[in-house]
Amino acid sequence: MSNPQQLRYSKEHEWLSAAEDGVATVGITEHAANALGDVVFVELPAVGDTVTAGESCGELESTKSVSDLYSPVTGEITEVNEDVVEDPSLVNSAPFEGGWLFKVRFADEPADLLSADEYTAFTAG
Amino acid sequence: MSSTDSAAPRRTALDALHRSLGATMTDFAGWDMPLRYGSERDEHVAVRTRAGLFDLSHMGEIAVTGPDAARLLNHALVGNIASVGVGRARYTMICRADGGILDDLIVYRLAEAEYLVVANASNAQVVLDALRERAAGFDAEVRDDRDAYALIAVQGPESPGILKSLTDADLDGLRYYAGLPGTVAGVPALIARTGYTGEDGFELFVKPEHAVALWQALTEAGEPAGLVPCGLSCRDTLRLEAGMPLYGHELSTSLTPFDAGLGRVVKFEKEGDFVGREALTEAADRAGSNPPRVLVGLVAEGRRIPRAGYPVVAGGKVIGEVTSGAPSPTLGRPIAMAYVDAAHAAPGTAGVGVDIRGSHEPYEVVALPFYKREK
Numbered sequence: 001m002s003n004p005q006q007l008r009y010s011k012e013h014e015w016l017s018a019a020e021d022g023v024a025t026v027g028i029t030e031h032a033a034n035a036l037g038d039v040v041f042v043e044l045p046a047v048g049d050t051v052t053a054g055e056s057c058g059e060l061e062s063t064k065s066v067s068d069l070y071s072p073v074t075g076e077i078t079e080v081n082e083d084v085v086e087d088p089s090l091v092n093s094a095p096f097e098g099g100w101l102f103k104v105r106f107a108d109e110p111a112d113l114l115s116a117d118e119y120t121a122f123t124a125g
Numbered sequence: 126m127s128s129t130d131s132a133a134p135r136r137t138a139l140d141a142l143h144r145s146l147g148a149t150m151t152d153f154a155g156w157d158m159p160l161r162y163g164s165e166r167d168e169h170v171a172v173r174t175r176a177g178l179f180d181l182s183h184m185g186e187i188a189v190t191g192p193d194a195a196r197l198l199n200h201a202l203v204g205n206i207a208s209v210g211v212g213r214a215r216y217t218m219i220c221r222a223d224g225g226i227l228d229d230l231i232v233y234r235l236a237e238a239e240y241l242v243v244a245n246a247s248n249a250q251v252v253l254d255a256l257r258e259r260a261a262g263f264d265a266e267v268r269d270d271r272d273a274y275a276l277i278a279v280q281g282p283e284s285p286g287i288l289k290s291l292t293d294a295d296l297d298g299l300r301y302y303a304g305l306p307g308t309v310a311g312v313p314a315l316i317a318r319t320g321y322t323g324e325d326g327f328e329l330f331v332k333p334e335h336a337v338a339l340w341q342a343l344t345e346a347g348e349p350a351g352l353v354p355c356g357l358s359c360r361d362t363l364r365l366e367a368g369m370p371l372y373g374h375e376l377s378t379s380l381t382p383f384d385a386g387l388g389r390v391v392k393f394e395k396e397g398d399f400v401g402r403e404a405l406t407e408a409a410d411r412a413g414s415n416p417p418r419v420l421v422g423l424v425a426e427g428r429r430i431p432r433a434g435y436p437v438v439a440g441g442k443v444i445g446e447v448t449s450g451a452p453s454p455t456l457g458r459p460i461a462m463a464y465v466d467a468a469h470a471a472p473g474t475a476g477v478g479v480d481i482r483g484s485h486e487p488y489e490v491v492a493l494p495f496y497k498r499e500k
Binding site: 037041 | 149160161164165166358362428429430432451452459482
């Protein structure tokens with residue numbers, strides 16, 4: 001699997017797109033989706049919610065487990081992906097594209113996010 | 126101590142093959158086993174509609190042989206094992222003197238004085254120890270055959286056709302819960318029509334050195350019919366839909382077969398005493414007159430998944446506990462098995478929910494199983 005170069009990554013296996021007008025898209029990585037197995041339920045924050053970097057803001061359930069969803073940044077939710085709520089398998093089939101989870105408006109990117117190469121090395125360990 | 130007591134996970138004879146297929150592996154009862162190869166949902170659907178291939182080599186085989194083999198098993202287990210015909214199999218249990226379930230088993234009668242007992246991997250040593258202890262005074266040998274077999278299952282509606290193309294054995298004459306020695310793809314095998322999926326299917330006990338050849342032959346023969354390799358994840362959802370108990374979830378030493386709704390496996394009418402008879406007689410009375418909790422099915426109205434250990438609630442009170450839960454690919458909704466207070470156990474009982482991490486999600490109480498194949 002390859003992690004898109006233009007994204008930034010958290011150690012909790014979320015990705016963050018480059019911000020446009022202060023808003024970026026968040027999803028989970030292919031590595032995380034593969035580790036979960038078939039995702040069957042997604043609970044996302046609501047539009048307008050404030051999320052905090054590194055804190056739980058939702059849930060992902062797969063056949064075998066339930067996992068917290070973390071936001072890689074602190075900010076305000078501007079949009080959530082209703083398609084993925086309706087069809088959680090998008091997280092598995094297109095984690096970096098149609099399986100995106102939410103958009104968040106934020107001011108500062110945490111210093112500890114990883115580049116694609118750093119994240120690839122992190123998950124290879 | 127035997128090799129099974131080492132800390133490193135054990136690997137089956139098919140280990141390299143699983144890895145070459147890209148399986149996600151998991152530790153299960155000390156074995157490194159395939160959890161899934163791709164999507165566990167797709168694997169589940171393949172078994173329901175076509176066929177799936179499983180490595181079950183972690184299961185614990187124990188041979189019981191000798192002139193008193195039947196008498197020993199009648200004494201050691203709760204079923205009437207002496208009445209099992211040669212070539213047939215029986216689902217049964219082994220209990221403690223206090224009636225608590227040590228394991229659930231399938232016992233195959235291979236010959237007049239030769240049985241194969243198949244225990245869960247997690248309990249194989251316990252069952253072996255108990256059988257050896259209980260064998261005192263009987264002219265019978267209890268032999269650890271765990272390393273003697275690899276076990277490959279082919280399950281699903283297409284499985285008879287797939288297997289037929291690889292064997293001359295009389296599969297049409299092989300009934301459900303029967304087993305016969307034969308040759309499959311040139312490999313000597315005990316061919317059993319058993320399984321843990323709720324579908325028609327076969328379990329093939331072979332020597333470990335023959336496992337790869339058999340797996341590859343089945344893969345090739347099954348390809349046109351849509352057979353896929355399947356991991357333990359879908360095995361769990363398949364057995365859950367079929368309402369089959371799993372030791373450590375629905376069954377434990379703190380429950381008797383009657384508590385688990387499986388009192389039918391206890392045969393009081395058989396000849397001779399058996400371990401647990403007295404306690405189980407009391408357990409049967411209790412289950413008939415004043416049942417404690419009852420094992421029921423639950424079907425979600427929402428989409429959140431109930432997990433083992435989650436409380437079952439009604440009217441703001443805890444009335445039970447989930448023992449197994451999963452998204453059901455067949456029903457398209459989350460399902461669970463749970464022990465609930467008898468007052469809430471009737472199918473259709475209103476107001477029952479599952480406490481899913483603090484949120485009370487509504488659930489419908491249903492009779493088990495969730496899924497039964499059309500015959």
